[in-house]
Amino acid sequence: MKGLEPNTVAVTNQSERLTMLKRGVGAGFPIMLGYLPIAITYGVLARQSGLSNLELTLMSILVFAGAAQFMGANMIALGTGMVEIVIATFVLNFRHFVMSLSFMNRLREVSLKWKVPLSLGLTDETFTVSSLHAKEAKEPHGTWFYGALILTAYISWVGGSFLGGVLGDVIPGRLSQSMGIALYAMFIGLLIPSVKKETRVALIALLAMLINFFFSLFISDGWAIVLGTIIGGGCGVFLLKEGEEAA
Protein backbone atom coordinates (compact mmCIF):
# COMPACT_ATOMS: atom_id res chain seq x y z
CA MET A 1 0.00 0.00 0.00
CA LYS A 2 3.07 2.24 0.20
CA GLY A 3 2.86 5.23 -2.07
CA LEU A 4 -0.90 4.99 -2.55
CA GLU A 5 -3.08 7.94 -1.73
CA PRO A 6 -5.28 7.35 1.36
CA ASN A 7 -8.25 7.67 -0.96
CA THR A 8 -7.10 4.80 -3.16
CA VAL A 9 -6.52 2.67 -0.07
CA ALA A 10 -10.07 3.30 1.08
CA VAL A 11 -11.49 2.36 -2.32
CA THR A 12 -9.40 -0.82 -2.46
CA ASN A 13 -10.56 -1.72 1.04
CA GLN A 14 -14.14 -1.21 0.03
CA SER A 15 -13.94 -3.35 -3.09
CA GLU A 16 -12.12 -6.08 -1.13
CA ARG A 17 -14.91 -6.10 1.41
CA LEU A 18 -17.50 -6.26 -1.33
CA THR A 19 -15.71 -9.23 -2.89
CA MET A 20 -15.63 -11.03 0.46
CA LEU A 21 -19.30 -10.19 0.97
CA LYS A 22 -20.23 -11.70 -2.40
CA ARG A 23 -18.16 -14.81 -1.75
CA GLY A 24 -19.86 -15.18 1.64
CA VAL A 25 -23.31 -15.01 0.08
CA GLY A 26 -22.21 -17.60 -2.48
CA ALA A 27 -20.96 -19.94 0.23
CA GLY A 28 -24.19 -19.39 2.16
CA PHE A 29 -26.40 -20.19 -0.82
CA PRO A 30 -26.58 -24.00 -0.26
CA ILE A 31 -27.65 -23.27 3.32
CA MET A 32 -30.41 -21.02 1.99
CA LEU A 33 -31.58 -23.81 -0.28
CA GLY A 34 -31.74 -26.17 2.69
CA TYR A 35 -33.21 -23.69 5.16
CA LEU A 36 -36.12 -22.28 3.15
CA PRO A 37 -38.32 -25.40 3.01
CA ILE A 38 -37.52 -26.29 6.63
CA ALA A 39 -38.21 -22.74 7.82
CA ILE A 40 -41.54 -22.67 5.98
CA THR A 41 -42.46 -26.03 7.51
CA TYR A 42 -41.52 -24.66 10.93
CA GLY A 43 -43.72 -21.61 10.35
CA VAL A 44 -46.68 -23.79 9.44
CA LEU A 45 -46.16 -26.12 12.38
CA ALA A 46 -45.63 -23.32 14.90
CA ARG A 47 -48.82 -21.63 13.69
CA GLN A 48 -50.71 -24.88 14.27
CA SER A 49 -49.12 -25.11 17.72
CA GLY A 50 -50.85 -21.87 18.66
CA LEU A 51 -48.04 -19.37 18.21
CA SER A 52 -48.90 -16.08 16.53
CA ASN A 53 -46.99 -14.95 13.44
CA LEU A 54 -45.15 -12.42 15.53
CA GLU A 55 -44.18 -15.02 18.12
CA LEU A 56 -42.98 -17.66 15.70
CA THR A 57 -40.96 -15.13 13.68
CA LEU A 58 -39.52 -13.64 16.86
CA MET A 59 -38.45 -17.13 17.91
CA SER A 60 -36.56 -17.48 14.62
CA ILE A 61 -34.96 -14.04 15.12
CA LEU A 62 -33.92 -14.67 18.72
CA VAL A 63 -33.21 -18.40 18.83
CA PHE A 64 -32.09 -19.21 15.25
CA ALA A 65 -31.81 -22.95 15.81
CA GLY A 66 -34.00 -25.17 13.64
CA ALA A 67 -34.28 -28.40 15.59
CA ALA A 68 -34.81 -26.58 18.90
CA GLN A 69 -37.56 -24.43 17.42
CA PHE A 70 -39.42 -27.46 16.04
CA MET A 71 -39.13 -29.08 19.44
CA GLY A 72 -40.18 -25.87 21.20
CA ALA A 73 -43.27 -25.44 19.02
CA ASN A 74 -44.14 -29.08 19.59
CA MET A 75 -43.79 -28.80 23.38
CA ILE A 76 -45.86 -25.61 23.40
CA ALA A 77 -48.60 -27.46 21.51
CA LEU A 78 -48.47 -30.23 24.11
CA GLY A 79 -48.78 -27.66 26.90
CA THR A 80 -45.34 -28.37 28.36
CA GLY A 81 -44.12 -26.01 31.06
CA MET A 82 -41.63 -23.25 30.37
CA VAL A 83 -38.79 -24.65 32.52
CA GLU A 84 -38.90 -27.98 30.71
CA ILE A 85 -38.88 -26.34 27.28
CA VAL A 86 -35.94 -24.13 28.20
CA ILE A 87 -33.91 -27.01 29.66
CA ALA A 88 -34.61 -29.19 26.62
CA THR A 89 -33.51 -26.32 24.37
CA PHE A 90 -30.28 -25.95 26.32
CA VAL A 91 -29.49 -29.66 25.99
CA LEU A 92 -30.30 -29.73 22.27
CA ASN A 93 -28.26 -26.61 21.50
CA PHE A 94 -25.27 -27.27 23.74
CA ARG A 95 -23.39 -28.70 20.74
CA HIS A 96 -23.03 -25.12 19.51
CA PHE A 97 -20.71 -24.48 22.46
CA VAL A 98 -18.24 -27.05 21.12
CA MET A 99 -18.64 -25.77 17.57
CA SER A 100 -18.22 -22.15 18.63
CA LEU A 101 -15.06 -23.02 20.59
CA SER A 102 -13.62 -24.54 17.42
CA PHE A 103 -14.67 -21.63 15.19
CA MET A 104 -13.62 -18.89 17.62
CA ASN A 105 -10.23 -20.55 18.08
CA ARG A 106 -9.72 -20.18 14.36
CA LEU A 107 -10.75 -16.51 14.51
CA ARG A 108 -8.40 -15.80 17.41
CA GLU A 109 -6.86 -12.78 15.69
CA VAL A 110 -10.24 -11.16 15.08
CA SER A 111 -11.53 -8.54 17.54
CA LEU A 112 -14.28 -9.34 20.04
CA LYS A 113 -16.64 -6.89 18.35
CA TRP A 114 -16.65 -9.28 15.37
CA LYS A 115 -16.33 -12.53 17.30
CA VAL A 116 -19.45 -12.02 19.41
CA PRO A 117 -21.95 -11.38 16.58
CA LEU A 118 -20.40 -14.14 14.43
CA SER A 119 -20.62 -16.61 17.32
CA LEU A 120 -24.31 -15.76 17.83
CA GLY A 121 -24.99 -16.76 14.24
CA LEU A 122 -23.52 -20.25 14.59
CA THR A 123 -25.76 -23.16 13.66
CA ASP A 124 -24.81 -26.67 12.54
CA GLU A 125 -24.88 -25.43 8.98
CA THR A 126 -23.17 -22.03 9.29
CA PHE A 127 -20.50 -23.64 11.48
CA THR A 128 -19.66 -26.50 9.14
CA VAL A 129 -19.68 -24.35 5.99
CA SER A 130 -17.58 -21.64 7.68
CA SER A 131 -15.12 -24.18 9.06
CA LEU A 132 -14.51 -25.79 5.70
CA HIS A 133 -13.81 -22.32 4.33
CA ALA A 134 -10.85 -22.02 6.67
CA LYS A 135 -8.58 -19.99 4.44
CA GLU A 136 -10.85 -16.93 4.52
CA ALA A 137 -10.05 -16.57 8.24
CA LYS A 138 -6.52 -15.57 7.25
CA GLU A 139 -7.48 -13.29 4.37
CA PRO A 140 -8.01 -9.56 4.87
CA HIS A 141 -11.67 -8.80 5.63
CA GLY A 142 -12.35 -12.50 6.19
CA THR A 143 -14.92 -11.51 8.80
CA TRP A 144 -17.02 -9.99 5.99
CA PHE A 145 -17.06 -13.38 4.31
CA TYR A 146 -18.28 -15.17 7.45
CA GLY A 147 -20.67 -12.34 8.28
CA ALA A 148 -22.28 -12.51 4.81
CA LEU A 149 -22.46 -16.31 4.94
CA ILE A 150 -24.22 -16.22 8.31
CA LEU A 151 -26.55 -13.37 7.33
CA THR A 152 -27.61 -15.24 4.18
CA ALA A 153 -28.55 -18.22 6.31
CA TYR A 154 -30.18 -16.05 8.98
CA ILE A 155 -32.32 -14.08 6.53
CA SER A 156 -33.49 -17.29 4.82
CA TRP A 157 -34.37 -18.82 8.17
CA VAL A 158 -36.26 -15.80 9.52
CA GLY A 159 -37.89 -14.99 6.18
CA GLY A 160 -38.90 -18.60 5.58
CA SER A 161 -40.44 -18.90 9.05
CA PHE A 162 -42.48 -15.77 8.48
CA LEU A 163 -43.61 -17.01 5.05
CA GLY A 164 -44.66 -20.33 6.54
CA GLY A 165 -46.66 -18.56 9.23
CA VAL A 166 -48.39 -16.22 6.79
CA LEU A 167 -48.89 -18.32 3.67
CA GLY A 168 -49.07 -21.79 5.15
CA ASP A 169 -47.75 -24.74 3.19
CA VAL A 170 -46.62 -23.07 -0.04
CA ILE A 171 -44.31 -25.90 -1.08
CA PRO A 172 -46.11 -29.04 -2.30
CA GLY A 173 -45.83 -31.84 0.29
CA ARG A 174 -44.00 -34.15 -2.14
CA LEU A 175 -41.31 -31.63 -2.87
CA SER A 176 -40.93 -30.41 0.70
CA GLN A 177 -40.42 -33.98 1.88
CA SER A 178 -37.77 -34.54 -0.79
CA MET A 179 -36.08 -31.33 0.31
CA GLY A 180 -35.62 -32.85 3.77
CA ILE A 181 -32.44 -34.41 2.37
CA ALA A 182 -31.00 -31.00 1.39
CA LEU A 183 -28.98 -30.24 4.52
CA TYR A 184 -27.69 -33.81 4.83
CA ALA A 185 -26.58 -33.63 1.20
CA MET A 186 -24.86 -30.34 1.98
CA PHE A 187 -23.02 -31.90 4.93
CA ILE A 188 -21.93 -34.76 2.65
CA GLY A 189 -20.89 -32.30 -0.04
CA LEU A 190 -18.73 -30.50 2.54
CA LEU A 191 -17.18 -33.65 3.96
CA ILE A 192 -16.26 -35.58 0.81
CA PRO A 193 -13.70 -33.14 -0.68
CA SER A 194 -11.83 -33.13 2.66
CA VAL A 195 -11.97 -36.93 2.82
CA LYS A 196 -10.51 -37.17 -0.68
CA LYS A 197 -7.68 -34.90 0.37
CA GLU A 198 -6.99 -36.63 3.66
CA THR A 199 -8.27 -40.12 4.45
CA ARG A 200 -7.87 -39.64 8.19
CA VAL A 201 -10.68 -37.10 8.02
CA ALA A 202 -12.99 -39.96 7.04
CA LEU A 203 -11.91 -41.86 10.14
CA ILE A 204 -12.76 -38.91 12.40
CA ALA A 205 -16.19 -38.49 10.78
CA LEU A 206 -16.96 -42.23 10.86
CA LEU A 207 -16.00 -42.47 14.52
CA ALA A 208 -18.24 -39.50 15.32
CA MET A 209 -21.11 -41.15 13.42
CA LEU A 210 -20.74 -44.41 15.32
CA ILE A 211 -20.37 -42.74 18.70
CA ASN A 212 -23.41 -40.55 18.01
CA PHE A 213 -25.41 -43.58 16.86
CA PHE A 214 -24.38 -45.62 19.89
CA PHE A 215 -25.23 -42.95 22.44
CA SER A 216 -28.47 -41.97 20.70
CA LEU A 217 -29.77 -45.39 21.72
CA PHE A 218 -29.45 -44.47 25.39
CA ILE A 219 -29.50 -40.68 25.80
CA SER A 220 -31.14 -37.68 24.13
CA ASP A 221 -30.11 -36.75 20.58
CA GLY A 222 -28.68 -33.48 21.86
CA TRP A 223 -26.14 -35.10 24.19
CA ALA A 224 -25.40 -37.90 21.72
CA ILE A 225 -24.33 -35.36 19.06
CA VAL A 226 -22.25 -33.47 21.64
CA LEU A 227 -20.45 -36.69 22.66
CA GLY A 228 -19.97 -37.82 19.05
CA THR A 229 -18.47 -34.45 18.16
CA ILE A 230 -16.20 -34.20 21.22
CA ILE A 231 -14.94 -37.80 21.22
CA GLY A 232 -14.73 -38.03 17.43
CA GLY A 233 -12.85 -34.74 17.36
CA GLY A 234 -10.63 -36.02 20.19
CA CYS A 235 -9.27 -38.65 17.81
CA GLY A 236 -8.06 -35.76 15.69
CA VAL A 237 -5.46 -35.05 18.38
CA PHE A 238 -3.70 -38.24 17.27
CA LEU A 239 -4.79 -38.29 13.63
CA LEU A 240 -4.23 -34.74 12.47
CA LYS A 241 -0.74 -33.36 11.99
CA GLU A 242 0.51 -30.18 13.58
CA GLY A 243 -1.08 -27.12 11.99
CA GLU A 244 -3.26 -29.23 9.72
CA GLU A 245 -6.55 -27.54 9.09
CA ALA A 246 -9.81 -27.82 7.30
CA ALA A 247 -9.46 -26.50 3.81
Add this chain to the structure above:
Amino acid sequence: MMWVIIGMAIVTAVPRFLPAFIVDKLNFPSWVDRWLNAIPYAALGALIFPGIMTVKPDAPHVGIIGGTVAIALAWFGMNIILVVIGAIATVFLVTL
Protein backbone atom coordinates in the same frame (compact mmCIF):
# COMPACT_ATOMS: atom_id res chain seq x y z
CA MET B 1 -45.30 -17.29 25.52
CA MET B 2 -42.86 -14.40 25.20
CA TRP B 3 -40.96 -15.69 28.24
CA VAL B 4 -40.60 -19.15 26.76
CA ILE B 5 -39.08 -17.60 23.63
CA ILE B 6 -36.76 -15.35 25.65
CA GLY B 7 -35.70 -18.30 27.83
CA MET B 8 -34.95 -20.41 24.75
CA ALA B 9 -33.00 -17.51 23.24
CA ILE B 10 -30.82 -17.07 26.35
CA VAL B 11 -29.88 -20.73 26.80
CA THR B 12 -29.05 -20.91 23.07
CA ALA B 13 -27.07 -17.65 22.91
CA VAL B 14 -24.86 -18.12 25.99
CA PRO B 15 -23.14 -21.35 24.84
CA ARG B 16 -22.68 -19.71 21.44
CA PHE B 17 -20.91 -16.54 22.53
CA LEU B 18 -19.06 -17.78 25.63
CA PRO B 19 -16.23 -19.30 23.52
CA ALA B 20 -15.56 -15.84 22.00
CA PHE B 21 -14.48 -14.69 25.46
CA ILE B 22 -12.75 -17.97 26.34
CA VAL B 23 -10.36 -17.88 23.35
CA ASP B 24 -9.74 -14.21 24.11
CA LYS B 25 -8.48 -15.09 27.60
CA LEU B 26 -6.86 -18.49 27.11
CA ASN B 27 -4.12 -19.84 24.92
CA PHE B 28 -4.44 -23.52 24.13
CA PRO B 29 -1.65 -26.09 23.91
CA SER B 30 -1.17 -27.51 20.42
CA TRP B 31 -3.07 -30.74 21.14
CA VAL B 32 -6.18 -28.71 21.99
CA ASP B 33 -5.75 -26.81 18.73
CA ARG B 34 -5.62 -30.11 16.86
CA TRP B 35 -8.70 -31.30 18.71
CA LEU B 36 -10.59 -28.11 17.86
CA ASN B 37 -9.51 -28.35 14.22
CA ALA B 38 -10.94 -31.86 14.01
CA ILE B 39 -14.30 -30.74 15.45
CA PRO B 40 -15.82 -29.70 12.08
CA TYR B 41 -15.23 -33.18 10.60
CA ALA B 42 -16.54 -34.91 13.70
CA ALA B 43 -19.57 -32.59 13.75
CA LEU B 44 -20.28 -33.36 10.08
CA GLY B 45 -20.16 -37.08 10.84
CA ALA B 46 -22.44 -36.79 13.84
CA LEU B 47 -24.86 -34.53 11.96
CA ILE B 48 -25.13 -36.87 8.96
CA PHE B 49 -25.65 -40.17 10.73
CA PRO B 50 -28.00 -41.49 11.97
CA GLY B 51 -30.09 -38.35 11.27
CA ILE B 52 -30.14 -38.97 7.51
CA MET B 53 -32.32 -42.04 8.04
CA THR B 54 -35.13 -39.79 9.33
CA VAL B 55 -35.63 -38.00 5.97
CA LYS B 56 -38.57 -40.34 5.56
CA PRO B 57 -38.94 -41.74 9.08
CA ASP B 58 -40.99 -44.78 8.07
CA ALA B 59 -38.54 -45.65 5.27
CA PRO B 60 -34.92 -45.15 6.44
CA HIS B 61 -33.53 -46.45 3.12
CA VAL B 62 -34.80 -43.33 1.33
CA GLY B 63 -32.32 -41.13 3.20
CA ILE B 64 -29.54 -43.68 2.68
CA ILE B 65 -30.14 -43.76 -1.09
CA GLY B 66 -30.22 -39.95 -1.26
CA GLY B 67 -27.03 -39.82 0.80
CA THR B 68 -25.28 -42.36 -1.42
CA VAL B 69 -26.09 -40.30 -4.51
CA ALA B 70 -24.77 -37.20 -2.71
CA ILE B 71 -21.52 -39.04 -1.89
CA ALA B 72 -21.12 -40.10 -5.53
CA LEU B 73 -21.80 -36.61 -6.89
CA ALA B 74 -19.42 -35.02 -4.38
CA TRP B 75 -16.80 -37.66 -5.11
CA PHE B 76 -16.80 -36.70 -8.79
CA GLY B 77 -16.17 -33.12 -7.78
CA MET B 78 -19.64 -31.68 -8.44
CA ASN B 79 -20.38 -28.23 -7.04
CA ILE B 80 -22.13 -28.44 -3.66
CA ILE B 81 -25.33 -26.90 -5.07
CA LEU B 82 -25.53 -29.70 -7.63
CA VAL B 83 -24.88 -32.27 -4.90
CA VAL B 84 -27.82 -30.87 -2.94
CA ILE B 85 -30.13 -30.67 -5.97
CA GLY B 86 -29.12 -34.17 -7.10
CA ALA B 87 -29.97 -35.61 -3.69
CA ILE B 88 -33.33 -33.80 -3.61
CA ALA B 89 -34.16 -35.13 -7.10
CA THR B 90 -33.17 -38.65 -6.04
CA VAL B 91 -35.40 -38.65 -2.96
CA PHE B 92 -38.21 -37.17 -5.06
CA LEU B 93 -37.92 -40.00 -7.60
CA VAL B 94 -37.47 -42.75 -5.01
CA THR B 95 -40.61 -41.69 -3.13
CA LEU B 96 -42.78 -41.35 -6.28
